Amino acid sequence: MAWRSYREKEWIPKTELGKKVLAGEVASLEEILASGKKILEPQIIDFLLKGQTKEEVLEVTSTQRMSGSGRKQLMRAVVLLGSSGLVGVGVGKAFESRDAIEEAILDA
Template sequence: MRQREAFDIERWQPRTSLGRLVKEGKITDISQILRAGKPIKESEIVDALVPSIQEDILEVTLVQRMHKSGRRVKYRVVAVVGNKDGVVGVGHASARDIGSSIKKAVKVAKLNVIEVARGCGSWECGCGRSHSVPFEVSGKSGSVKVFIKPAPRGLGLASAEIPKTILRMAGIQDAWTRTEGETRTTLNFSMAVMNALKQTTKVVMSDRYRERVALGKTGVVSG
């Protein structure tokens, strides 16, 4: 886990209309942006609205290629950011030095943040708390497919290290995961997990299931 520098909103000069609305205090919650489907083009927006956001590195890879002037070497970094409370993002970037590549990857991850719906979808638990996913979801990227299933409270994250780190950053404490494909490719593995988490807010519920949620008869926790 990397130590994040403190963000000074007074020194920030927004370059987009969305950034100006955030600095003026007209938008105070990241959910207002994510639920409206507005693209985030400044990482400072996330810094301002999610001050508790943290960052971690999933992979650092040395990439080499031959050029007519000689061998070119770059560092490729895959990073994850999250507030451990329903907001998470993954990004990757390359640069000639490792410090610059980490900063760029973290910035891209902030531009790609999503909101994750949490709940208690396990029939073995039914505690009603937002500690797991509300129902089974799956995501695919390249040859990798990831399945995330609700787990009872106290089980923990039964998964490989990459999805475990992303789920922890999203605020999911208990879950089972199953994977298919070439999981050694960290970027595809990470994006498959992210695509699965996106489904927690995109699944269309039937009228009967929606009625059960409203009556509190399922483990889904809204908001």
């Protein structure tokens, strides 16, 4: 599930928008935002911005809940991802803080 693992593989788009981006029919992120379509694949951002994004971890907190077998602890991370005036915010939850940050980056 790590966000690095999908970057190492060759991207095979699953959505209609992803197929258009890979074919070159959509050339910029501004076109997608102007059309109002949702970006469901994180690879679309990577393909269009080609590593120009910066990530900033805003917050990592632990949350606990009681279950029948004791306390369960989850880590929650909030990440800001941006490039040249475009900003995305993502939230991720996992048992480990590193996994929560990776999930938040994918969400952003």
